[in-house]
Amino acid sequence: MRKSAVQLKTKRVLPGGPAERAGILPGSVLLRINRRPVRDVLDFRFYSADRTCDCVFLQDGAEKTVRFSGNAGRDAGLEFEPMEFARCGNKCLFCFSDQNPEGLRKTLYFKDEDYRLSFLFGNYVTLTRVNEDDLRRIAEQNLSPLFVSVHAFDADVRKRLLGLNRDDRLWEKLRFLTGHGIELHGQIVLCPGINDGGVLDRTVDACAGLHPRFRSLAVVPVGLTRHRRRRGLPVLKRVGPETAAAAVKQMRTRQRAFKRKFGEPFVYLSDELYLLSGEPLPRTDQYGDFWQSENGVGMTSCFLDAFRKSARSFPKRLEKPLRVSVVTGELAGSVLEKHVLPVLNRITGLDARLCMVPNRFYGRSVTVSGLLTGGDIARSLKKTPEETVALLPSNCVNTDGLFLDGWTVDALSKTTGRRAAVLEDFESFLEAI
16 A cells, blocks of 8 residues: 555544544544554444544644544544555556546546455455555455456466566455455456457366365456557457457366356356347346446346336326437347337337437447446437437435536436436336436
8 A cells, every 4th residue: 555545534523422532633644553553434434443542633733632432542533634545557458447548537547456446345456556454454454255357377477467567466365365255246347359268268167276265256358449549558358249259169168167156156157248249148047146337237137137027117108298218339239129128118298218328438449338428428319309318327426416527417408408317227217207
């Protein structure tokens, strides 16, 4: 971790709490709990579980010791400054952040490489920056599960993919973590001609050798944008229908073997690989506990199951006629056209149409709805009838309601003259609009 992050500064002291009564002030730094150094809020949570906590603060240039008893350590009434997270020092051939054009939000260019983010939020981490102290900490504090970017078992292939000039000893780290009870979930970004074929088989088998602590492994296609050449990035092959079909067939053999051995498929392919190949999606009961859903694994099957369930409560008719456009990327268009639109159009008075948006911002090879921009959606919506209500997938905006290019949903509505609504699901879509 960065040295600047190795301190825990108090942001706020809650009125009436034990810390305020002890004279702790905002801006003080918590140095130690029961003689153990405190680096961040995870250390605080772990060490303050002791029944008696002798906390040493740096305040006004001097150390101040306060004893909290019972649960008072965690309930001392302290709020801390946000953690600073470690930046990625790798030079991955396929890094998506490197493929962003200029002028986007600053957060879209930040490349994290911090096991704490992996534990807290499920971010994937390569573990290249993890040292022996970090490994011992992860084991001691049971920072589990962790999500690991594996990419290749072969050391030379992994070095090439991650832009490393040395072997980062990933497999020693994985064996240490699984040997100390840490649950791992991994991912392989599939780059044709580099880590597919036999390399892929060896990587999958190596990860499976650490099962059950290494619980699941996802295979996802490399994402390539039209900005790669302009930014001087290496030329990579995209995953097309034939490559996707080969990967699905190759992993299907592995999945069957793992199902017999482990009782579960272990290796899971992203929905994009199935949709690209034209192969049928697995049923939802084939995805375990959906450990890899944030990686686009099983989301389509889950969505369709939820949609079928919601459809049971759809009205038979509407009091007033309504026209809607279901917005999606090009990848999922066929799924919605086959399974969603016919059901919606059974409702008398509802005219539901598909608005499939080509991704001009990143390029036509980027087809998922989560990478659609407000500008691209606006261009497609302007081709729909003016009275159309646009139904937007929730994954195309962040928690602040912003698209990747900074557009807001309100700006989209004003620009196109079409009312827009973000849908988490279809359970109550009529209420949302």
